[in-house]
Amino acid sequence: MKKNSVLLYMALAVTLILAACGGSEEGNEAEAEGETASEGKQTVTFWHAMGGQAQTALDDIVAGYNESQDEVEVVAEYQGSYDEALTMFNSVAGTDSAPTMMQVFEIGTQTMIDGGQITPIQEFIDAEDYDMSNLEENITTYYSEDDMFYSMPFNSSTPVMYYNKDAFEEAGLDAETPPETYEAVEEAGRAITESNPDMKGFSLQAYGWLWEQLLANQGAQLLNNENGRESAATEIGWSDEQGLSILQWVENMVNDGTFANYGTNGDNMAAGFLAGDVAMYMQSSASVREVVDNADFEVGVAFIPHPEGTEREGVVIGGASLWMMNGAPEEEQQAAWEFMKYLQQPEVQAEWHVNTGYFAINPAAYEEEIAVQAHEETPQLQVTIDQLQSTTPSNATQGALGNFLPEGRQVVESGLESVYNGEDIEAAHETIVENYNQVIEQSNAAQGN
DSSP states (O other): OOHHHHHHHHHHHHHHHHHHHOSOHHHHHHHHTTEETTTTEEEEEEEEOOOHHHHHHHHHHHHHHHHHOSSEEEEEEEOSSHHHHHHHHHHHTTSTTSOSEEEEEGGGHHHHHHHTOEEOTHHHHHHTTOOOTTSOHHHHHHHEETTEESSEEEEEEOEEEEEEHHHHHHTTOOTTSOOOBHHHHHHHHHHHHHHOTTSEEEEOOOOHHHHHHHHHTTTOOSBHHHHHTSSOOOSBOSOHHHHHHHHHHHHHHHHHTOBOOOTTOHHHHHHHHHTTSEEEEEEEGGGHHHHHHHOSSOEEEEOOOBOTTSOOOOOOOEEEEEEEETTSOHHHHHHHHHHHHHHHSHHHHHHHHHHHOOOOSSGGGGGSHHHHHHHHHOTHHHHHHHHHHTOOOSHHHHOOOOTTHHHHHHHHHHHHHHHHTTOOHHHHHHHHHHHHHHHHHHHHHHHTO
C-alpha cells in the first residue's frame, strides 16, 4: 500500500474512532444507561451463536422487531460457536461488558443456573401471569425444572435420519419405508453396498449429542438420579446393554464393510451423503432444507432408529435457549423480555422455521401461510415435526442436566472413534463409562457436592 494511502486510511480510522467515542456528555450518559441517544430507545444487547443462513434469518427478525416499535432497539452480536460464546460470556459475566440476554446451547443449562449471573424468566412470567402453555410441550419440558423456566426456548432441533431414496430404489428397497431399527439399517446398508460397491450404507458422526439421542430413543437415561433432574447426577444412567447396543450396531456395519467413517467431522459426512458416497446418516433436523435443496437425488427423512426388541421412545430437544442477565438494569431486562415474547409469535416463528429448518417453538406457526407453503414444497420438514410431537414424555426424553455435559460428550466421541477404528466394543464401552463417571465426580467435587 502506498504511503499516502496508508495516511489516508489512518486518518479515516481515527475519524471513525473519535466519532464512536465522541458526543455530548448527555449522550454518553444515555449510552451508559443502555439507551440509544439518536433514537431514544432502550438498547438490548443480544449475544448469539448463529452463523451462516441462521444468522441472516435472525438478523432479519431482529430488524423487523426494531422497526415494529419505537421503544426498544435490539443489537444482535455474533459470538462464534456455542462453546466460544459461552467461554466469552464466562470471561465477562458480572461486568459491564456482559450482554443483556444471550443464546446458550441446551447442555449449558446447568452451567448458567450454577453461575448465578442470570434472572430466571419465571420472574417475568409470574409478574404478568404470562401463559407459556401455547409453546411446544416437548420443547418446554427440557427448559423447565420444578415448574420453573430459567430460560426461554428459541432455536430447537432434534436429529433425524437422512437417506438417499434413489439408492434405496436401485438396491430394490422400498424408498417410502425407511428402516426403523438398527438391524433394519444394517440390512438396508448391505443391500445398498451390494448394488453399488462405491456407496457405503450408513454413517454415524462421532458426536456425543447423537449418542444421547440413541440412548433416549430406547428409553435409557444419560445420567442417574432421573437424568440429573431429581438431584445432582453421581454417575452415568444407562445400562451396559443399552450402551453396548449402539457400539455393537456400529461394529456390525464396520465388519460388513457398509459403514462410512467420518469421525467427528459432520460437514464431511453431509458432503459424503450429497456426493453419493453414503446412503444414510443421522444429523440435525435443522439441516433438512439445506440438504434437500443441495442434493441431486431425492432425499428421504426418517425417524432415528432404535434396537430391535425395544419400543421407540423419541428424541431429546437440542439447540439453544435465551437467558436474561441479572447484571442488566431492570428496564433493560424488561425490554429484553418484550423481545423474547415477540420471538414466540406465530408469524415470527413461521419465518424462523422456514428460513432455518429449526422447529417453531409455537406450533401455531405451522398454520401460517409461509409455513404451509414450505411444507408443501419440502414435505420432509413435516417428518421432523412428527418425530418431535410423537415423542413419549419421560425423564429419558426430557434430557439430562449437568454442567459437565460438554466434557462428557468429548468422552463419548473418543470412545466412538475408537470403535470406528477397530477397538473391541466392550473395552471401548468400559472406557467410556469410567471416563464419563470420572468427569461427573470431578465436577461434583468442584461444586462441593
